[in-house]
Each structure stands twice: as C-alpha cells, then as structure tokens.
Amino acid sequence: MSLYRHVLRCNAHNLDLFLPFIISGKHLGWIRNTFADHLRRWPRFFELSGDKVLINDNLSSCETRTKAMKEVCEILAFENVIPPSRGELFSVAPSLGDNPLINIDRAWVSVFGFESYGVHLNGYVLTPVEPELWLGIRSPDCLIDPEKLDNMVAGGLPAGHTLEENLLKEASEEASIDKDLAVKAHSAGYISYIMEVDEGLRRDTLFIYDLAVPEDFEPVDQDGEHISFIKVPASEALSLVEDGDEFKFNVNLVIIDFSIRHGILKPDHHEYKLLIRDLRPFA
Amino acid sequence: MSLYRHVLRCNAHNLDLFLPFIISGKHLGWIRNTFADHLRRWPRFFELSGDKVLINDNLSSCETRTKAMKEVCEILAFENVIPPSRGELFSVAPSLGDNPLINIDRAWVSVFGFESYGVHLNGYVLTPVEPELWLGIRSPDCLIDPEKLDNMVAGGLPAGHTLEENLLKEASEEASIDKDLAVKAHSAGYISYIMEVDEGLRRDTLFIYDLAVPEDFEPVDQDGEHISFIKVPASEALSLVEDGDEFKFNVNLVIIDFSIRHGILKPDHHEYKLLIRDLRPFA
Known part of the structure; x- marks a missing residue:
C-alpha cells in the first residue's frame, strides 16, 4: 500500500469552489461559493463582490466582528445550514500569537476556512x-x-x-x-x-x-x-x-x-x- | 539576528540564467547559459536548441555518456573553464537508487546542475x-x-x-x-x-x-x-x-x-x- x-x-480540495474571506484587509479565510450566498442576507456585515467576501470595515474591532459573526452563525446553525456551536471559542489572527481579529466558535472555523x-x-x-x-x-x-x-x-x-x-x-x-x-x-x-x-x-x-x-x-x-x-x-x-x-x-x-x-x-x-x-x- | x-x-539562485539539461528524455540538470556556449564545440555529444541542452540520443548507454562527458570536462578543466577533477565519481540518476544514466567526477556535478x-x-x-x-x-x-x-x-x-x-x-x-x-x-x-x-x-x-x-x-x-x-x-x-x-x-x-x-x-x-x-x- x-x-x-x-x-x-x-x-484533497478545490480552491476554485471557494472565495477568499477578507478581514481588516487580510486574507484570513476561504468561504465556499454556495455558502457565501447565505451571507447576502446580512449586507450590514458582509460585502460580496463576486470574487471575494469582506467583513464590513465599519465592524472595526475584534469585539464588534465577534458579535456580528455570532449573530449570523447562530441563525444559520438554527436553520441547519451550518453545524451547531460547540461552546468553545477559537481566536482568528493573521498568525499564531498575533492579536485576534475575531473570535468564533470552534464548530464554525472550517465554515469560514480559517487556519x-x-x-x-x-x-x-x-x-x-x-x-x-x-x-x-x-x-x-x-x-x-x-x-x-x-x-x-x-x-x-x-x-x-x-x-x-x-x-x-x-x-x-x-x-x-x-x-x-x-x-x-x-x-x-x-x-x-x-x-x-x-x-x-x-x-x-x-x-x-x-x-x-x-x-x-x-x-x-x-x-x-x-x-x-x-x-x-x-x-x-x-x-x-x-x-x-x-x-x-x-x-x-x-x-x-x-x-x-x-x-x-x-x-x-x-x-x-x-x-x-x-x-x-x-x- | x-x-x-x-x-x-x-x-539564492536565478533559474532564468540556466538552461534545462536533458539526458535520455529526462530533465536531470541545469546549465548556466554562458557555460552552455562552450558545449557547442562538441556537436557529436550535445544538442543546443536555445531553451535547453540535450545529450545526443546516439550516446545511448551510461558508459558512452560517461566517456563523452569525461572527455569534454577534462579539456574544459585543462582550459580552466571548470574546476579540476577530484578523482571521485558521482552517479547521476533520475532518483536516488535508480540505475545511473551517467557517472561524472564530483567536481563537475554543480557545473551541470545535477542533484x-x-x-x-x-x-x-x-x-x-x-x-x-x-x-x-x-x-x-x-x-x-x-x-x-x-x-x-x-x-x-x-x-x-x-x-x-x-x-x-x-x-x-x-x-x-x-x-x-x-x-x-x-x-x-x-x-x-x-x-x-x-x-x-x-x-x-x-x-x-x-x-x-x-x-x-x-x-x-x-x-x-x-x-x-x-x-x-x-x-x-x-x-x-x-x-x-x-x-x-x-x-x-x-x-x-x-x-x-x-x-x-x-x-x-x-x-x-x-x-x-x-x-x-x-x-
């Protein structure tokens, strides 16, 4: 063998099926094309340009971004679009040890393709x-x-x-x-x-x-x-x-x-x- | 630091300054553009097409290729174009452990960019x-x-x-x-x-x-x-x-x-x- x-x-992956997810000017995640469509419901939070997804710059702190993502993910989890939360927070930062730009439940880290x-x-x-x-x-x-x-x-x-x-x-x-x-x-x-x-x-x-x-x-x-x-x-x-x-x-x-x-x-x-x-x- | x-x-290297060196259909080495010109003196042994250098296919065995390369390198070493031989043979093969396609003195391995x-x-x-x-x-x-x-x-x-x-x-x-x-x-x-x-x-x-x-x-x-x-x-x-x-x-x-x-x-x-x-x- x-x-x-x-x-x-x-x-095994095909990045052609994913869009870069940009937070505060940094490419931190990858979002599946088909999932990105769900995010159009929250134009206050996300900007979708066809070739990438941005978190709105008016969500300018880790705290406001964390709160917005929590709101969105809880609704989508309730609708069975994404898995339920696990109750364990994960920090998203440009590199390990950097200040986090967002905190998100571990269950949703792969949904947004964060490292x-x-x-x-x-x-x-x-x-x-x-x-x-x-x-x-x-x-x-x-x-x-x-x-x-x-x-x-x-x-x-x-x-x-x-x-x-x-x-x-x-x-x-x-x-x-x-x-x-x-x-x-x-x-x-x-x-x-x-x-x-x-x-x-x-x-x-x-x-x-x-x-x-x-x-x-x-x-x-x-x-x-x-x-x-x-x-x-x-x-x-x-x-x-x-x-x-x-x-x-x-x-x-x-x-x-x-x-x-x-x-x-x-x-x-x-x-x-x-x-x-x-x-x-x-x- | x-x-x-x-x-x-x-x-540190710039591959734009080198030409692929092909032996028996396999890309095994890299030859600096300026050095490749020296090889034009041996059209019996080498074929230079501008974007690569080939060992002539009529040199069809490891033995004949080894002999030809030795002849060329000894002359170029005598002319101080390349370093003198070290008296230690190195085997060139597509991968470590494969049958060698050519044997060459260790002093000249880098001249031809062999692994x-x-x-x-x-x-x-x-x-x-x-x-x-x-x-x-x-x-x-x-x-x-x-x-x-x-x-x-x-x-x-x-x-x-x-x-x-x-x-x-x-x-x-x-x-x-x-x-x-x-x-x-x-x-x-x-x-x-x-x-x-x-x-x-x-x-x-x-x-x-x-x-x-x-x-x-x-x-x-x-x-x-x-x-x-x-x-x-x-x-x-x-x-x-x-x-x-x-x-x-x-x-x-x-x-x-x-x-x-x-x-x-x-x-x-x-x-x-x-x-x-x-x-x-x-x-």
Whole structure:
C-alpha cells in the first residue's frame, strides 16, 4: 500500500469552489461559493463582490466582528445550514500569537476556512529496539473518526491558550499525565494540511510534541474521548498506517512524521522525500 | 539576528540564467547559459536548441555518456573553464537508487546542475538538560568554508554506495567512530537547497542522521578534514547559527533542523513555521 495516500487525502480540495474571506484587509479565510450566498442576507456585515467576501470595515474591532459573526452563525446553525456551536471559542489572527481579529466558535472555523491549530503528543516508551507508542482508541461517540486509533494526547487550541498551556491541559484531561511528567515533552515541529470537508475548508496546523514516558506509566482517559489505550512498537503503528485506515485521518500524518524523525521510516522508502516535503504544504 | 537568512542564502539562485539539461528524455540538470556556449564545440555529444541542452540520443548507454562527458570536462578543466577533477565519481540518476544514466567526477556535478546527495550526522551526548553537540572545526585547507564549524561527520555520496554504507565509511574516516557505535545512528529526515555557485548550480539533498554517543566518547579525525572537535550545548550551537556565520554554509540548516526536532527551537520563535517549510524546497 502507500503512506502518501494519507497526505493526498488530507489535502484533497478545490480552491476554485471557494472565495477568499477578507478581514481588516487580510486574507484570513476561504468561504465556499454556495455558502457565501447565505451571507447576502446580512449586507450590514458582509460585502460580496463576486470574487471575494469582506467583513464590513465599519465592524472595526475584534469585539464588534465577534458579535456580528455570532449573530449570523447562530441563525444559520438554527436553520441547519451550518453545524451547531460547540461552546468553545477559537481566536482568528493573521498568525499564531498575533492579536485576534475575531473570535468564533470552534464548530464554525472550517465554515469560514480559517487556519486552525492543534497540539499532538507522541507518548512512547524507549526500548533498546525501537520506541513503543501509546495510542488512544477513540470513543464511539466521537464526531470525527469514532473507534479509530489516535495519539495519546491531542487537542485543538482554544482562544487565550499558548500551545504549551494547551498541551499540559490536554495531557491531564486525556491521559492523566501529571504536570511533572508533561513538562518533559518537547516540541518537534509541525504538520499541516488543507482539506475540503462538508462544512467548508479545514486548514490545520498540528504542532507535534514528543514525550518519552516511564515503562510503568499507563495513560488513563478523564474526558471520555478515548475508551482505552494500547501500546505498540512504532514500526507496527507505521505498518497500520501504510496498509490500512485504522487511524484518525490526520493522526496518520503525525505517525509518519514520528517514524521519519525516529528512523523507523528510512530513506530507502520510495515515498520518503515526497512525504517529508508534503507533510506541511503551508506555513 | 535571524535563522531564516541561512535558508535564503542556501537558496539564492536565478533559474532564468540556466538552461534545462536533458539526458535520455529526462530533465536531470541545469546549465548556466554562458557555460552552455562552450558545449557547442562538441556537436557529436550535445544538442543546443536555445531553451535547453540535450545529450545526443546516439550516446545511448551510461558508459558512452560517461566517456563523452569525461572527455569534454577534462579539456574544459585543462582550459580552466571548470574546476579540476577530484578523482571521485558521482552517479547521476533520475532518483536516488535508480540505475545511473551517467557517472561524472564530483567536481563537475554543480557545473551541470545535477542533484547531489550527502549524509550529515549529528553526534551528541544526552544530558538531563539538553543534548550537547559534537562539532568539527574544519581544516584551513578545506576548499569550502575553511576553519568554520561542521557536523561531527558529513560527506557526499559517492557512486555505488548506499546512504548507510557512506555513513559508516565517513563516521570511521572523519571521527573514528567504530561500526558498533555507528550502526546506532538513525535516519531523521533530510534538508535540501538550490544554490547558485561560481561553477553553476548546487542542488543538494542532505540526509540527516542522529547518533547519541557515550559521554566518554571523543571524535578523532583520520582524514584531515577537521583539525579538532568541540562539544557545545545544542542551544549554544543554535545561538551561533542565529547570530553569526561560524558554521559551514549548509551545516547551519542541519543545526536548525536538529534544534527543531529536539525542542531546542520552539514554536514561539517568529521564524518557526517558515523554517520548517523551507528547509526542504524540493524533494
């Protein structure tokens, strides 16, 4: 089979079907043509010129833009045009760490094609042979990829959190990792992708962290996202990625990246150079 | 200062000044316009159409092409148009591991803009705080970047060697690492760049290996490339890269890549995403 097919799947999209979404002169999102028509109902808030959508410049602060978008999205969610809110705010800014230009419920980030951020933690036990990865098994109740394999810890970045704060929070909630252990995790890069989804365009950047856990450590889920955990040699996890679809769609890319960095996936693999280049099509 | 300036420096080129060089129907190299004129003297071997250079199809085997290129290059080297040969053959193939379409002396790889491969080994000691990197100090006799800092082990890939064979050979020659230790090195990705140089176009892919060495290990040079070695904390090596030009030009990129993978360079660095994307502009 192939590893690269997961990169292709995560990057399947046709930007011809989307219009740039401009806020305060900056191109921050992508809106599907067919969805843009709904926004014509709010000429106070949006300006549609045929080749782009702008938020009206008289909505000049983060606060006024946030309020307008909330009003619009709640009506459209009530009409079942877009998904219901999740009650978790996400900050939209030109770059991670910049002041937000708008805050929006996480459920609607892809509707407007905003760039989104997450943290994924590879938890593993070092052995003389190869690292053994702890993998979560996703709950049957998960909206996305229920019952599939997952990283030990992963989560989207909520408004007002740094990456490291979010990592510590998720490590505690998803795997009962105490702070003394979690702070030993180190950043190891990112992967990114642009994926067309039912509600719009997912543009995700996942910041990757590695954490070697003690041999006797066992992750325990606190928030119900994972029903259990398994520990498998990294080469076996990579085989599962190559030969099947056992993993949550984007976790495939994280396992490939881990395997490259730890020498499990070697330069003689026919997709090696292509994978490393295309695991991050945008910065 | 900036880390990204090293990426820009390694990728400074203007392809408008070069013509595609086609062998057996495949675009394998880039030849500077002004150098292409010299090749008009050998119409038996080359076909120049103004927008590309072809090796004549009647040179139909690797052997005949290798012989023709050797004849041409020896004359041009004698006339000081190109550098003298180094006596080390390099295989040119559509991709690494494919059957070679031509073999050429390493000194002339950039003259024809062929893609070239190397291995770079990060040798380091694990400490509770951070990895400490072993760095070579290049000999004053080195053609490229004499007296600058270097990886513990690095070398171009000669014809007929696999990456791992080359790594073991260079580890022994450049740092007296015995095979039992050297085989513990693991692949960790690659970096690549396209750089205009006096003789033409360098298109390098450097395969990166990591090796944690024992605390009491000390590298000893056998082949005269390094006059000595120093051991510095990885964060200090990264500061040297950021604030100065102490390292061989391409080793800067290897240290940046190492620092990203080992959590020394963190996501809050303003160049983080750009660096990770652009450390490998081609695959």
